[in-house]
Amino acid sequence: MNFNKFNFLILFFLITSSFIHSQVIKNLNSSFESYSAYYLDDSKTGDFSFDKRFRSNNYLNLKSYTGENWNFELQIESYAPSPLLNYSSNFEKTNISTFKVQYNKNKINVQLGNFYEQFGSGMIMRTWEDKDLGINNSIRGLNVKYRINNKINFTALFGNQKKGFKYSKGYVVGFNSEFDFSKITKNDSTFLVGLSYVGRNDQKTKSNFYNEIANLFSARIDYSSSSFYSNFEIITKSKDPIIVFGSVSETFIKNGNAILLNSGFFKNGLGIDLTFRRLENMSLFSEKEAYGNPYNESIVNYLPALTKQHDYSLTNLYVYAAQPNVSFLSKDFMKAGEIGMQADLYYFIKKETLLGGLYGANIAINASLWNNLDGNFDYSNQNYQTDLLEFGEKYFSELSIEIRKKWSPKYDNILLYVNQYYNSRLLEEKSGIIRSNIFVLENTYKINNNKSIRLELQHLSSKDDTKNWSAIGFEYNMSSAISFYITDMYNYQNPVKEKKIHYYNIGGSYRKGAKRYTLNYGRQRGGLVCTGGICRYVPESTGISFSAITSFF
Amino acid sequence: MKKTFFLSFLSLTIFFNQNTFSQDVMPNIYLKTLSGKSVNTNTTFNKNGLTIYSFWATWCVPCINELDDINKEIEKWEKTNVKIIAISTDDSRTKRRIRPLVSGKNWGFNVLLDENQDLKRALNINGIPHTVVTKGKKIIYRKIGYKPGEENDLYEFILKNSSD
Numbered sequence: 001m002n003f004n005k006f007n008f009l010i011l012f013f014l015i016t017s018s019f020i021h022s023q024v025i026k027n028l029n030s031s032f033e034s035y036s037a038y039y040l041d042d043s044k045t046g047d048f049s050f051d052k053r054f055r056s057n058n059y060l061n062l063k064s065y066t067g068e069n070w071n072f073e074l075q076i077e078s079y080a081p082s083p084l085l086n087y088s089s090n091f092e093k094t095n096i097s098t099f100k101v102q103y104n105k106n107k108i109n110v111q112l113g114n115f116y117e118q119f120g121s122g123m124i125m126r127t128w129e130d131k132d133l134g135i136n137n138s139i140r141g142l143n144v145k146y147r148i149n150n151k152i153n154f155t156a157l158f159g160n161q162k163k164g165f166k167y168s169k170g171y172v173v174g175f176n177s178e179f180d181f182s183k184i185t186k187n188d189s190t191f192l193v194g195l196s197y198v199g200r201n202d203q204k205t206k207s208n209f210y211n212e213i214a215n216l217f218s219a220r221i222d223y224s225s226s227s228f229y230s231n232f233e234i235i236t237k238s239k240d241p242i243i244v245f246g247s248v249s250e251t252f253i254k255n256g257n258a259i260l261l262n263s264g265f266f267k268n269g270l271g272i273d274l275t276f277r278r279l280e281n282m283s284l285f286s287e288k289e290a291y292g293n294p295y296n297e298s299i300v301n302y303l304p305a306l307t308k309q310h311d312y313s314l315t316n317l318y319v320y321a322a323q324p325n326v327s328f329l330s331k332d333f334m335k336a337g338e339i340g341m342q343a344d345l346y347y348f349i350k351k352e353t354l355l356g357g358l359y360g361a362n363i364a365i366n367a368s369l370w371n372n373l374d375g376n377f378d379y380s381n382q383n384y385q386t387d388l389l390e391f392g393e394k395y396f397s398e399l400s401i402e403i404r405k406k407w408s409p410k411y412d413n414i415l416l417y418v419n420q421y422y423n424s425r426l427l428e429e430k431s432g433i434i435r436s437n438i439f440v441l442e443n444t445y446k447i448n449n450n451k452s453i454r455l456e457l458q459h460l461s462s463k464d465d466t467k468n469w470s471a472i473g474f475e476y477n478m479s480s481a482i483s484f485y486i487t488d489m490y491n492y493q494n495p496v497k498e499k500k501i502h503y504y505n506i507g508g509s510y511r512k513g514a515k516r517y518t519l520n521y522g523r524q525r526g527g528l529v530c531t532g533g534i535c536r537y538v539p540e541s542t543g544i545s546f547s548a549i550t551s552f553f
Numbered sequence: 554m555k556k557t558f559f560l561s562f563l564s565l566t567i568f569f570n571q572n573t574f575s576q577d578v579m580p581n582i583y584l585k586t587l588s589g590k591s592v593n594t595n596t597t598f599n600k601n602g603l604t605i606y607s608f609w610a611t612w613c614v615p616c617i618n619e620l621d622d623i624n625k626e627i628e629k630w631e632k633t634n635v636k637i638i639a640i641s642t643d644d645s646r647t648k649r650r651i652r653p654l655v656s657g658k659n660w661g662f663n664v665l666l667d668e669n670q671d672l673k674r675a676l677n678i679n680g681i682p683h684t685v686v687t688k689g690k691k692i693i694y695r696k697i698g699y700k701p702g703e704e705n706d707l708y709e710f711i712l713k714n715s716s717d
Contacts, residue, residue, distance in 0.1 A: 027578065031677035061677055065580050104581065118669035121645035128644075128669060131679075150591055180590060190588040224588040229652065262649055271653020304646035309612045344650060348657040362657065449702035477700050514695040516680070551677045551695065 027066050031551040033059045033131065037084055042542035044501050045523060052082040059097075059131065071102035073113070077165075086538045087134045088295040090164020097165065098138055109145040114138040117157060119176040119196040122302035123258055123282075124218040124235050127161070135296050138162050139172055151180035161286035163297040168286035170203035170212065172300060189225035194218070200300060204287045207241075209250040214240040214284065216301075230263040237282060242326045243291040244382070252382040254326060256281035256337075269348035275306055280337035280373060280386055282324040291325070306342045308366040308400055310418075312440050313489050314460040314471050317527070318422040320370060320396040326384075334377040335426065336384050339391055340370035359406035369397045372426065397421040409446070416440040424465065436462035452477045456487075467493035484508040489525065514551040520544070579690045580675040584640070585666040587652055592665065594672065598690055599636035603715050605707070608673060608683040610643045611650040616682040619699040620660060623707075627661040630708065633715045637662035642673050642681060688714065 036056040041047040058078040065071050078094035079087070098114035116138050118126040129136045141159015148154075155176040160167040175197045182190040196218040206212055220233035237256035241248050257280050264273040282303060285291055290298035305322045323338040345365040349356035372392035377384045399419045406412040418438040424430045438460045446452045456473035473487040489503040505522030526540035581595045598604045607623075609616030620639055623630060630637065639662055641651050648668060655664050667673055676685060679697075684707065686694035694710060696703075 029677055031679060033679055063675070063677060065578055065675075071580070116669060116671070116674065118645075122669070123645070126645075126669065129674070147591075153591070178591075182590070190590060192589050222589050229588070264649060264653060266653045266656035269657050269659070271656050273649050273653055275649060302645065304644070306646065309647055311612070311614060344653065346650075346653045346657045348659075444701070446701050449705060450700070452701050480700055480703050480706065483700070511698050514683075514697050516697050549679045549697070551679060551697075 027064045029063045029065070029552065031059075031061045032548070033550075034548045035084060035131075035545070036547070037541075037543050037545040039085070039541055039543040042523065044498075045540045045542060048541070048543075050085065055082045055084045056080060057084050057087065057091075057131070069103060069105050071100070071104065073098070073100040073102070075099070075114075083134075085541055086294075088164045088293075088297055090166050090297065091134070092165065095165045097136065098140075098162070107147045109147075111143040112141075114140050114162065115143040115157070115159075117143060117155070117174070118302070119155075119174065119198070120194050120218055120220050120233060121260065123233060123260065124196050124216050124301055125172075125174055125198045126302035127300075128302075133296060135299075136162055137297070137299055140167060141171070151182075153178050161298060161300065163286075163290070168202075168204070168298060170201040170286065172286055173199040173201070187225070189223065191224075192222040194220045194222070198284075198300065200284055200286060202286065202288050205248045205289055207248070207250055210239065210241045210253050214238055216284065227267045228263075228265050231261075233260040234258070235282070237284065240281075240284075241288065242281070242328075242382075243288065244328060246292075248288050249382070252326075252328075254281050254384075258282045258324075266346075269350070271344070271346040273342075273344040275342045277306055277341070278337070278339040278373075278389075279303060279322065279324040281326045282337065305370075306340075307368045307370075307396070307398055308344075312416070312438075312442075312456070312458055312471075313473075313487070314438050314458040314469055315400075315416070315418050315440065317460065317469065318420055318424075318434055318436060320368075320398070320422070320427070323370070323372070323395060323427070328377075328379060328382060329429065331379045333426070333429070334379060334384065336373045336375070336377070336386050338370050338395065339373055339389075340368065340395075342366070342368040357405070357407070359412075361403060361405040364400075364402040364404075366400045366402075367398065370395045393423070393426060394421065395423050395426055411443070411445050413444070414440070414442040416442075432464060434462060434464040436460050436464070450477070450479050466491050466499070467495065469493075481512055482508065482510055487522075516547075516549045518545075518547045520546075577692045579685075579687050579692060580672070582667075582672040582675055584672060585668065587655070587664055587666070597638060597663070597665065598687060599634075600689065602634040602636070602688075603693075603711055604687045605635055605637045605711070606640055606685040606687070607637065608640050608642055608667075608678055608681045608685075610641060610681060611647050611654055612643075613681050615699045617654075617658075618701065619682050619684075619704060620662075621658065622701065622704045624658070624660050624662070626708075630711070631661075633708075633711050635711050635715060639664045640672060641666050642668075642670050644668055644670075686710070686714075 039048045039053045061075045063073045075098045077097040079091045080093055083091045100111055100113035103110045116127050127138045139159040139161050143157040145155045157174045160171055177195050179193045198216045200214045201212050215238040216235060218235045222231040235258040239253050239255055242252040242254060244252055259278045261276045284300040285298045286300055287298050303322045303324045305320045307320050310316050323335060327335045347363045349361045351360040371394050373386045374390035374392035375384055375386035402416045404414045420436045422434040424432050424434050441457045443455045454475040458471040460469040469491050471489040475485040477483040486506045491500060494500045503523045503525045505520055507520035509518040521544045523542045526538055579594055581593055583591050583593050586592055609620060643651055682699045684696045685692055
């Protein structure tokens, strides 16, 4: 049996009680999402090598807001006959995924069941749902918020973390406080302070050599005025064992810490943002052994890569993922975290100027640099000592320049140039450095009010790894409801002849109101797939996929 | 047992998707202003007319196109007494781009932050761009996606419903 009696009882209780309680029914809000695929054999990329060709992920969410005070929520998920490729095997068949009862009145907010929460920037704790990546790390337990007024609030929470349809052994406990001291600053500027604590108790792996509990403390300040802002956060993590070759070490036990500094200036069409971040041994899993799992299960804190989030397929071939972990694989491969920075510049060139033309233009420049920590690394004794502000070997750097320009009421385009440096040896445990230059030109032409076409041209040139790629995409928006697309990515310079493969996709979508349906046939490239700064590896596949997204109100 | 459960899942899905029941009230959720202050959706809506909540993110190209297209004729929209609120769903990875971007765009409407997507989740929004229109706190319209020209349809809807 795949679902436990506890879940079944909850379902029974919720459904019967909701039918009895007409208020709940009256205010019911539901949404349904379904993603299915039928995988095919492919003469180029190989036969489908898993057991079920038809796979489907389905999510039914029911919510009810009764009056001002009570909320009920239930999410049922079905992975039948099997989840789509690349989803954790902890998602099995049909089951209750999350449920919640919430009471909300004046200053008090109490949640019982699965809740989502974020303290500060999420670096110390964040639970959220991302169906594309198969992430739902909500905590099942109790969450109580108390707002003294608009300026001071407290949150306390306790529970077990979700992984697939299962829950962690051991618990996560957290406390958060936020204070708004804006009155002591001048004019309309704001000054905020936050303090948080997160404790992780892992009952799954125990030993006399280390504590089950890891304690994390965070302090942050946030200043903001009409054209300038700056925020600073610092986190410490108590001693927690390192995972060495997949098992919890009894001798290699280290502290962790994080520093984040961010400032920005903006005025009249110009915006500048600068970020510095240093992470040392900062990953936190509700079960230590989950370290390095490809599904991002059991992650307690959110440590996204601070690089530009790209929209185009070739700019997403060599993507940086944050490196918060300690990893000792050999004398030449020792990491303790990351240090680096990111800068953004936005500028709007005004209308009716030489460069701006009739409609003006937008320029966005992004630069980022991320390195290993520097210090004394001792492989034979499994230990290290890091320097606070020294940069070690480079992991990744990127420079991108993007210009968006409207040429006429019907035509606009985007020109993007990206230069990337990707240390494949340290990031993927492969060999070498990959340097690449990418050009993208996107054109949109409005035929009339409801019809438009979009053409996307991309090229990546590199002397390293699999060398040059090209990509093309064409989209036809036939009406506000219907659109079609065809895309292709081709690694035309791959040194291995059999790997010169066209990754083509063809499909369409239909949408009306809050409903959307898509159909796609094509070949997916294997490798790192990233959304929102979190990445995971996926194998190559070919097939037909269908999705349906509906919300009702 | 598994089969029974799966079948009940299916029937539940069909049952609830018949649109028999409707939740039509904007939930009360805490959001943040651009400078980080907390505000409740209970206090942000337009008490004397319609409110458009447009869910967007700095990395979402169609979302920004939609807001840009509305902003181009903002004076026309304002005459209908509609309040437009752009709800950013950027998380901590990209939220620092919001203020420089908004400053560069010079948008004439409010921007609020839904950083851990509490409001997005409460409204069962599965993808952005997503537009919700309320009359007082009552939800009267929802739309997923955006293509150039669609802002005119939304404007027509607002015009029609703001006069009743």
